[in-house]
Amino acid sequence: MRIGSITLPNGLFAAPMAGVTDRPFRQLCKRLGAGYAVSEMVTSKRDLWKSLKTSRRANHDGETAPIAVQIAGTEPDEMADAARYNIERGAQIIDINMGCPAKKVCNKWAGSALMQDEALAARIVEAVVQACLPHGVPVTLKMRTGWCAQHRNALTIARAAEAAGVAMLTVHGRTREQGYKGLAEYDTIAAVKAAVSVPVVANGDIDSPRKAREVLARTGADAVMVGRAAQGRPWIFGDIAHFLATGEERATPLTQDVQNWLIEHLHDHYSLYGEFAGVRTARKHIGWAVRGLPGGETFRDHMNGLDSSAAQLQALGGFFQQLADTHERLPVSYGSVDAGSAGEAEEESAEQDIYLDAA
Numbered sequence: 125m126r127i128g129s130i131t132l133p134n135g136l137f138a139a140p141m142a143g144v145t146d147r148p149f150r151q152l153c154k155r156l157g158a159g160y161a162v163s164e165m166v167t168s169k170r171d172l173w174k175s176l177k178t179s180r181r182a183n184h185d186g187e188t189a190p191i192a193v194q195i196a197g198t199e200p201d202e203m204a205d206a207a208r209y210n211i212e213r214g215a216q217i218i219d220i221n222m223g224c225p226a227k228k229v230c231n232k233w234a235g236s237a238l239m240q241d242e243a244l245a246a247r248i249v250e251a252v253v254q255a256c257l258p259h260g261v262p263v264t265l266k267m268r269t270g271w272c273a274q275h276r277n278a279l280t281i282a283r284a285a286e287a288a289g290v291a292m293l294t295v296h297g298r299t300r301e302q303g304y305k306g307l308a309e310y311d312t313i314a315a316v317k318a319a320v321s322v323p324v325v326a327n328g329d330i331d332s333p334r335k336a337r338e339v340l341a342r343t344g345a346d347a348v349m350v351g352r353a354a355q356g357r358p359w360i361f362g363d364i365a366h367f368l369a370t371g372e373e374r375a376t377p378l379t380q381d382v383q384n385w386l387i388e389h390l391h392d393h394y395s396l397y398g399e400f401a402g403v404r405t406a407r408k409h410i411g412w413a414v415r416g417l418p419g420g421e422t423f424r425d426h427m428n429g430l431d432s433s434a435a436q437l438q439a440l441g442g443f444f445q446q447l448a449d450t451h452e453r454l455p456v457s458y459g460s461v462d463a464g465s466a467g468e469a470e471e472e473s474a475e476q477d478i479y480l481d482a483a
């Protein structure tokens with residue numbers, strides 16, 4: 125699997141998720157089997173680049189290569205500037221977001237709203253590609269299947285983007301109108317794959333190794349991208365790799381290993397966000413990690429009331445120790461938890477403030 129001149133270890137991608145796929149979480153996914161992880165989107169609005177949130181998003185200290193940064197915006201020149209700015213800060217791949225359904229972003233004519241204006245979409249891609257060319261940085265594009273069921277124009281946009289020089293395309297198998305409702309469809313992704321020669325990544329509702337294999341076979345895509353199913357279960361990438369290589373499902377991880385991964389993740393998380401913001405933003409990661417586990421709901425309620433990192437770590441240690449006493453391996457299997465429960469509300473609230481960017 126290659127993106128321009130960059131070779132990836134595999135075709136298993138962690139999806140960009142605002143408020144989720146920060147550097148600590150991307151590192152964890154890469155460590156547990158993802159070949160690639162894209163940053164949360166960074167606004168193209170220059171006046172917001174110095175804000176705490178955007179600077180955190182542009183912080184790649186210690187991140188495993190390749191560093192891929194997603195940018196979102198509406199003006200070709202601004203998007204080109206944003207690409208250069210992120211390249212200066214370590215981005216080795218620039219991804220353009222044409223897939224975000226959040227109202228805040230779409231009202232400002234960015235994200236998947238751009239799919240409605242094919243000429244503007246093409247101008248943005250051209251401007252970003254031209255900005256990245258002198259630096260040898262490949263540009264990729266992430267989109268949905270179209271604006272609405274009547275306007276599934278992913279194919280048109282894919283062809284235009286390829287002509288403008290993008291090195292890879294990711295397609296989430298839903299329209300903008302769908303948000304996160306209904307099921308992802310894979311026929312449009314297959315059509316895009318058949319029409320272009322750059323690598324195509326299939327995304328949407330991949331929540332198990334079997335589903336990953338099914339989507340790869342159905343679409344002919346070069347890679348799969350997993351979002352919500354990796355929340356709290358970042359080892360899904362290793363499980364998919366194992367299943368694709370052997371046809372066998374791996375046992376669930378040792379409870380002790382899961383505890384260690386989570387604790388290491390949290391230390392990394394607190395050090396990026398600091399104590400106050402770190403404790404608050406860690407709650408969702410901890411909540412996802414205990415989702416579907418015996419006593420998980422009660423523990424999550426208790427944990428949400430703790431307001432120091434030391435208390436969070438201690439409570440987690442106790443929870444997992446007790447679980448390990450009765451379950452050597454994590455008692456959760458694919459399909460037993462609704463990975464889509466993150467759903468629309470969460471995705472919207474996570475993304476809505478991208479332009480407000482309050483620290």
Ligand SMILES: Cc1cc2nc3c(=O)[nH]c(=O)nc-3n(C[C@H](O)[C@H](O)[C@H](O)COP(=O)(O)O)c2cc1C
Nearest residue numbers: 139140141142165223296328329350351352471474
């Ligand atoms: C909380 C959340 C935040 C998201 N943020 C972004 C984003 O910043 N950029 C983007 O292109 N897609 C974003 N997405 C969409 C995901 O990348 C992905 O396309 C979508 O979740 C479908 O994949 P899944 O079914 O594997 O979750 C977000 C999704 C969620 C749930």
